[in-house]
Amino acid sequence: MSDDAQFTHAQMVRFDRVQSGPPERTWAVLADTSSLPGWYGVGHIEPRAGGTVELMGGHIKGVVTQWRPAERLAYTWNVFNPGDAVSPYPESYVTFTLTAVGDGTVLTLEHLPVLEQFARLNAVGWHTYLDMVTAAVRGGPVEGRDIYMKANAKRYNVDLANPLG
Numbered sequence: 001m002s003d004d005a006q007f008t009h010a011q012m013v014r015f016d017r018v019q020s021g022p023p024e025r026t027w028a029v030l031a032d033t034s035s036l037p038g039w040y041g042v043g044h045i046e047p048r049a050g051g052t053v054e055l056m057g058g059h060i061k062g063v064v065t066q067w068r069p070a071e072r073l074a075y076t077w078n079v080f081n082p083g084d085a086v087s088p089y090p091e092s093y094v095t096f097t098l099t100a101v102g103d104g105t106v107l108t109l110e111h112l113p114v115l116e117q118f119a120r121l122n123a124v125g126w127h128t129y130l131d132m133v134t135a136a137v138r139g140g141p142v143e144g145r146d147i148y149m150k151a152n153a154k155r156y157n158v159d160l161a162n163p164l165g
Helices: 023-031 116-138 145-155
Strands: 013-020 052-055 060-068 072-079 092-101 104-112
Touching: 013 023, 013 116, 023 072, 023 092, 023 104, 023 116, 060 092, 104 116, 116 145
Parallel strands: none
Antiparallel strands: 013 104, 052 060, 060 072, 072 092, 092 104
16 A cells, blocks of 8 residues: 555546537437437436436436536436435446537537446447437437447447346
């Protein structure tokens, strides 16, 4: 043991996805849980720093750490299993950054730290989410979550029947 700093690396999942239209269009999907009921389920994101986050019927709970409309949304991410009073997993952080580029928007999603054993599964989930966001931003139909999950599980070589196997 030493009093000196220890230097470690945290696992992170990051995506940069181009969206059509101005940042306000993408923001509307990110900030309003009713825009993607197939992802958010029953839940809400309270529109202010310090606001509560509850998604997927309480499976995900957190606190908004940054609320800058059409620029940045960040919140803590805590996974709860049914009946849990305290999450058995470490708290992590999700940040969405929107940058206008030409007549579109670059949406950057960062989630960290991600436990190493969950990194590929995490990528499947966030890729699915971004596919749904992209469809919603374009104004087209948003397929069911399971359809995107199956395609993305193949992309990341994850067996959804045994995701950690």
